[in-house]
Amino acid sequence: MLALRKTQPAPGLVLTDVPEPSPAPGEVLVAVEAAGICGTDVHIADWTAGYESMTAGMPVTIGHEFAGRIAALGEGALGVSVGQLVTVRPSTVCGRCAACTAGDPDACTGRRGIGIGRDGAFTRLVRVPALNCVAVPPSLDPELAAMTEPLSVSLHAVDLAQVRAGQRVLVLGPGPIGLGIAMFAAAAGAEVVLAGHGDTTRLAVARMLGPILALDLAGTDLPTTLAAHGQDEPFHAVIEAAGVTSAVQDGLLRLRKGGTFVVAGIHARPAPIDLTRLVRMEQTIHGAYRAPIADWSRVLAFMARHAETVRCMITHRLPLKDALAGIELSHKREAGKVILLP
Structure with missing residues (x-):
């Protein structure tokens, strides 16, 4: 075979x-x-x-x-x-x-x-x-x-970020994991911004998954693009799913005091982090890799309720x-x- x-x-x-x-x-x-x-x-x-x-x-x-x-x-x-x-x-x-x-x-x-x-x-x-x-x-x-498996990782990342209705959430990287993260965060009632670099197809998909502001950073940078769309205030949670070192650095700078940063991307090299700023801002960093077994039934139930949305x-x-x-x-x-x- x-x-x-x-x-x-x-x-x-x-x-x-x-x-x-x-x-x-x-x-x-x-x-x-x-x-x-x-x-x-x-x-x-x-x-x-x-x-x-x-x-x-x-x-x-x-x-x-x-x-x-x-x-x-x-x-x-x-x-x-x-x-x-x-x-x-x-x-x-x-x-x-x-x-x-x-x-x-x-x-x-x-x-x-x-x-x-x-x-x-x-x-x-x-x-x-x-x-x-x-x-x-x-x-x-x-x-x-x-x-189910990739979406279980997405759901796990949203859980670790403790996303709740009314919060502002920034997702970096519109690959399948990032798309799932944005979808679950929007379903939880958060205001979701998803950013990518030249990911035209994936950003178009994001707009079909819920009330998600999908932004293309091609030719510009994250702070400029966020400000241009009225999103320059710090976020309650930032979830990185790009696997790009600069996304970790840029994302931490967009996180509010007491906020949660979740790394779901796989990185080929270490990312420098300003630990002094992290401490003074009382922020939390989580890694999201493998979802608990119990999350699989939650994902299956979500897909059963929103099958055609997920199919997008x-x-x-x-x-x-x-x-x-x-x-x-x-x-x-x-x-x-x-x-x-x-």
Whole structure:
């Protein structure tokens, strides 16, 4: 079967044929119906800093945002059935560390990521632990269900920022995670400003997701653009989803005293932070990376209520054979969410 793989610790991905897998005990085989291209997949393709741990698992099929129907059950696979539509939490836990044995899998220290440390979903069949499968409500189709994982990260970032109705929230970076953040913050009743640099397609998508002021900083800068739109007062919360060092520095300067700054972007190099100013302004910084398990059901419920709004995020649907073109669309920021249809 065709698969998109990372074969060596260097730039590039390879579309190649691989054998069909069989589920191990406690696992299931999922027939992938929709899989989303993530910023992580673009970083893996470019081989930017921070993904060196993948080397031990190569060659590995990438792709970790997906939904599909269970095609086969391994021995002892419980809580699922053949033919069931599921989405899959991509972080697999070890079951053996102190956190796992204490009943706290969110704190597992022996994780392996589907599509990073073990074969992922940019293919037709993928084996996953049954425990990682999350049932999809009947009202949702696979392409929306495939967006559960990135939207869980977006929701987690909004939760960490403690966004409430009436607050002003600045979101930096209109990629899929940033779009989801802006959508959830607007749904919470906040006044939301989303900024990007030349992201014409993504900013247009943002305007379809709610009452969001989407601003293009191309040819100018953040303070000038905010002032021109009457948004020069400091924000209650700033959420960075650009993965750009300057966005961290610029965003902190737009945060009010006592405000919360959330970093959801993945950065290739450290960002300098003025800690003296942070202390005197009594501000808080959070990192948002992996959402708690409980957030997945919240995201699925939100999508069931707002299915057509969420669907606006999907700008491209491609067959698996065109996966490299989808990676390039995402790399050039010419797409909202690209969905592959194996």
